[in-house]
Amino acid sequence: xxxxxxxxxxxxxxxxxxxxxxxxxxxxxxxxxxxxxxxxxxxxxxxxxxxxxxxxxxxxxxxxxxxxxxxxxxxxxxxxxxxxxxxxxxxxxxxxxxxxxxxxxxxxxxxxxxxxxxxxxxxxxxxxxxxxxxxxxxxxxxxxxxxxxxxxxxxxxxxxxxxxxxxxxxxxxxxxxxxxxxxxxxxxxxxxxxxxxxxxx
Numbered sequence: 001x002x003x004x005x006x007x008x009x010x011x012x013x014x015x016x017x018x019x020x021x022x023x024x025x026x027x028x029x030x031x032x033x034x035x036x037x038x039x040x041x042x043x044x045x046x047x048x049x050x051x052x053x054x055x056x057x058x059x060x061x062x063x064x065x066x067x068x069x070x071x072x073x074x075x076x077x078x079x080x081x082x083x084x085x086x087x088x089x090x091x092x093x094x095x096x097x098x099x100x101x102x103x104x105x106x107x108x109x110x111x112x113x114x115x116x117x118x119x120x121x122x123x124x125x126x127x128x129x130x131x132x133x134x135x136x137x138x139x140x141x142x143x144x145x146x147x148x149x150x151x152x153x154x155x156x157x158x159x160x161x162x163x164x165x166x167x168x169x170x171x172x173x174x175x176x177x178x179x180x181x182x183x184x185x186x187x188x189x190x191x192x193x194x195x196x197x198x199x200x201x
Contacts, residue, residue: 002081003061003064003065005081005082006064006081006082006085006088007060007061007064007085007088007089008082009085010057010060010061010085010089011061013053013057014054014057014058014061017050017051017053017054017057018050018054020046020047020050021047021050021051021054024043024044024046024047024050025047027043028040028043028044028047031043055098055101055102055105056098059094059097059098059101060088060089060090060091060094061089062097063091063092063093063094063097064088064089064091066093066158066159066162067091067092067093067157067158067159068088068091069087069088069091069092071084071087071088072084072087072088072091092157093154093157093158096150096153096154096156096157097154099146099150099153100147100150100151100154103143103146103147103150104143104147106139106140106142106143107139107140107143107144107147107195109139110136110137110138110139110140110141110143110199111136111140111195111199113132113135113136113139114133114136114140114198114199116132117129117132117133117136120132137199140199141199144192144195144196144199147192
């Protein structure tokens, strides 16, 4: 109820961009090879822009659930919560979460481009394959370098009670008492290391 009432305009904006996403991806897919490549690329950029705005908006709502912020909490239950919309939206974990999610998205884009490049015959099209691999690296490497630092920033902004769950899971790892957040953290570390190895080779 709080999320609906406090973020009603946020949800509305998110749905507008989401509808733009659905429309443009349908157009992008259905017009593949049927329209001018430059126009097709523009459709792709509209889709990318709508996706970015969806992330920007939904990130504010998601991070609010973890860290609503002192300003919003001060009016919680008074009926004036909506007046603190921007304080709730730009809450303590908004920026680190946004940068962290953006880095993950850029890394996934780089990985997908590498997978695409791996399917090109290097003997027949060596220049194309090399250029695609180099292009992929521009997305993948900066994201991987930045992610650990942004993750530390994010964890620093997370409430101590939530960080304690992560510490508890790590402290009791020997007895197998994994908290969900610890399992996710370990999975991220393992998959990240694997991806780095694959990307390097």
